Amino acid sequence: MNGKQIIPFLTTKSLHPENQESPINFLNEWQTPIKYFYRRNHFTYPFLTQHHFWIQISGQVHQPRFFHYNEILSMPSKSLIVPLECAGNKRVNFIPKVYGEQWEEGAISQGKWTGVSLKDILENVGLSQNAQEIVFEGADFGKKPGMHENIPFERSLPLEKALHPDTIIAYKYNDKPLSFKHGYPFRLIVPNWYAMASVKWLSKIKVIDDAYKGPFQTDDYVYYPHEDSDRDKFPVTILNVNSIIQQPIHLSILNIGIHEIKGIAWTGNGSITELQLSFDKGETWKYATLNSLLNQDYAWSSWSYIWKVEKKGEYAIYSRAKDSSGRIQPQTPFWNRKGYGYNAVSKITVKVE
Amino acid sequence: MNGKQIIPFLTTKSLHPENQESPINFLNEWQTPIKYFYRRNHFTYPFLTQHHFWIQISGQVHQPRFFHYNEILSMPSKSLIVPLECAGNKRVNFIPKVYGEQWEEGAISQGKWTGVSLKDILENVGLSQNAQEIVFEGADFGKKPGMHENIPFERSLPLEKALHPDTIIAYKYNDKPLSFKHGYPFRLIVPNWYAMASVKWLSKIKVIDDAYKGPFQTDDYVYYPHEDSDRDKFPVTILNVNSIIQQPIHLSILNIGIHEIKGIAWTGNGSITELQLSFDKGETWKYATLNSLLNQDYAWSSWSYIWKVEKKGEYAIYSRAKDSSGRIQPQTPFWNRKGYGYNAVSKITVKVE
Incomplete structure (x- = not known):
């Protein structure tokens, strides 16, 4: 009986533009079903035309040209399991509060992306000697708050x-053509970087001979460590080492007995090597069991821990991940004015009755 | 194109049992569409049988008997616009934190309920002289945390x-038969009371000659003002005077210019008479425009205020409702151990760029 089906939903943060997060606490798959993939937009959805089935490559290249959808689909392809995480994921946890979408833990999703290496495309057109950066323009555009002109979403x-x-121009997600909301027909996929780099509705590629200075690169997606000054700023690039506790739910009430504590952990620098749990507020740490996908360098790891609780009371549970580059989730969040890259130790409390 | 449709979703708090809140910030209707009606369950969904098309009435009555669905549908009916609000709505705001579902503002929904007056049913069977309370049993049952036996959801x-x-046995919502998840075939609707009183899958009505003491009446749904003692406890009954700011969204970034601030306000004691907004943290208050449904004593009021903002900066916006019984949302929340009835002044901050 359809009326009895129990399924989670995306959580709505805003509708214009559409920003909805994944119900990550309730998902178990390695490949997030497309309906549960978080949606993060800067602008209203673009109006697609036949133009968008062509990617234009121009600038510092030997042979500027267009690639048609069919040509790209005819080229050698590769498939990678890659998580995409919004740089603002977990923003809601910053204290003092920061403005912007108040993402909880679900501005992350993962699946199988299929496409062609950007390298192959660039080799086809031939980079000039003075090529410095590659700029990617999406078909979506609009006004940023406080600005008067329409600008496209664009990053380098x-x-x-x-x-x-492994930086690919993807045209399939989980073995199907990209869905419209996630960039159809083309989305750049940049493994290990926060997802602002993975430009949706990719339309234009420009090879430039200097440093790109667009607002989504030098205004947004920049860590500003100080409230009242831009001093010490630096750009948002690779994913911090991070984890979440999917179950149990923060502030839930449990029975005495055996509970599975479970979650995922990820990094943009190597692979996850440890997931540690603390039941004494960080004094001592235990190891959770890690599960990783074979031959997938970018995928998140899942983890679990069997917890036997025999006494009523309130319990704090902390999780922290460590990666192969030696990074570990910090005790204290790195506060920054625009609220990016939150990765402090994850904490929940539960009550056992 | 279906893939471009932008709609909000319920927000998932737990799946077993199902607890999902309404995307209240993004809804405008007086009658919440059923797919956006919040879902609050203590137990897994019941397995319905033909039994559930009969309501049994027993106890202190002259003529104990069963009423069949068809008989109830043949009786004189009435339709009322009634909001249902979970007593734990806004629980997430309590400090110190309290355990239980972390409802934000969406554990409230409203629509048109059609059914027969419980009074007519009770008069049909005839109350005994010593009748004191009426007990309502739902078809849903299970174990409460820390308890070993199955118990039904039951309230008096x-x-x-x-x-x-106006206390009715409803069989229609928004002119359609109740949906399964909201109590089909019968749901008690108790206007003005928090929604734990509006028992779903109503199966049995028992008239008793003393005070009902079941756990959903004397353990849960009780205000406990102290952390470590049950002193001063009292039962949860009628809705507190309350309001929410639906738009703009807390911690969002707006342009300079004109914005509509909008929301809803409700009470379980009379009607909403004022909606006040403060832009100076409660020093002074302005009046929003109130809209109420004619001849609907229980429905929420909607409100709006045109806000012209000419200077960049951060703005705090407070809202508080006042009702015809003279109640007004308090500055300070009434903290209680199980986190019921939160109705302190609603506060958001926005940044204008």
């Missing part, structure tokens, strides 16, 4: 990252 | 409230 990558063979 | 009403002609 340094040459090294652009030429990494 | 004092005679006076049970005999109010």
Whole structure:
């Protein structure tokens, strides 16, 4: 009986533009079903035309040209399991509060992206000697608060990252053509970087000979460590080492007995090597069981821990992940004015009755 | 194109049992569409049988008997616009934090309920002289945390409230048969009371000659003002005077210019007479425009205020409702251990760029 089906939903943060987060606490899959993939937009959805089935490549290249959808689909492809995480994920946890979408833990989703290496495309057109950065323009555009002109969503990558063979122009997600809301027909996928780099509705690629200065690169998606000054700012790039406790739910009431504590952990620098749990507010740490996908360098790890609780009371549970580059989730959040990259130790409390 | 449709969703708090809140910030209707009606369950959904098309009435009555669905549908009916609000709505705002579902503002929904007056049913069977309370049993049952036996969801009403002609046994919501998740075939609707009184899947009505003491009446749904003692406890009954700011969204970033501030306000004691807004943290208050439904004693009021903002900066906006019984939302929340009835002044901050 359909009326009895119990399923989670995206959580609505705003509708114009659409920003909805994934019900991450209630998902178990390695590949997030598309209906549960978080939606993060800066602008209203673009109006697609036949133009958007062509990607234009121009600037510091030997042979500026257009690539048609069919041509791209005919090229050698690769498939990668890659999580995308909004740089503002977990923003709601910052104290003092910061403005912007109040993402909880669900501005992250993961699935199988299929496409062609950007490298192959760039080699086809031939980079000039003075090529410095590659700029990616999406078909979506609008006004930023406080600005008067329409601008497209646009970001750049340094040459090294652009030429990494796993930076792909994706046209499939979980073995189906990209859905419209997630960039159809083309989305740049930049593994290990926060998702602002993975430009949706990719329309234009421009090779430039200097440093790109667009507002989504030098105004937004910049860490500003101080409230009243831009001093010490630096750009948002790779994912911090991070984890969430999916179950149990923060502030829930449990029975005495055995409970599975479970979650996921991820990093943009290597792989997850440890997931530690503390039941004494960080004094001592225990190891959770980690599960990782074979031969997938970017996918999150899932973890679980069997917890036997015999006494009524209130329990704090902390989780922190460690990665192969030696990074570990910090005790104290790195506060920054626009609220990016939150990755302090994850904390829940539960009551056992 | 279906893939472009932008709609809000319920927000998932737990799946077993199902607890999901309404995307109240994004709804404008007087009658919440059923798919956006919040879902609050103590137990897994009941398995319905033909039994549930009969309501049994027993106890202190002259003629104990069963009423069949068809008989109830053949009786004189009435339709009322009634909001239902979970007593735990806004629980997330309590400090110190309290355990239980962390409802934000969406554990409230409203629509048109159609059914027969409970009074007519009770008069049909004839109350005995010593009748004191009426007990309502739902078909849903399970274990409460820390308890070992299955118990049904069950609540009582004092005679006076049970005999109010607007306390109805509803079988339609928004002109359609109740949906399964909201109590099909029968749901008690108790206007003005928090929604724990509006028992779903109503199966049995028992008239008793003393005070009902079940756990959903004397353990849960009780205000406990102290952390470590049950002193001064009193039962949860009527809705507090309350309001929410639906738009703009807390911590959002707006342009300079004209914005509509809008929301709803409600009470369980009379009607809303004022909605006040403060832009100076409660020093001074302005009046919003109130809209109420004609001849609907219980429905929420909607309100709006045109706000012209000419200077960049951060703005705090407070809202508080006042009702015809003279109650007004308090500055300070009434903290209680189980987190019921939160109705302190609603506060948001926005940044204008």
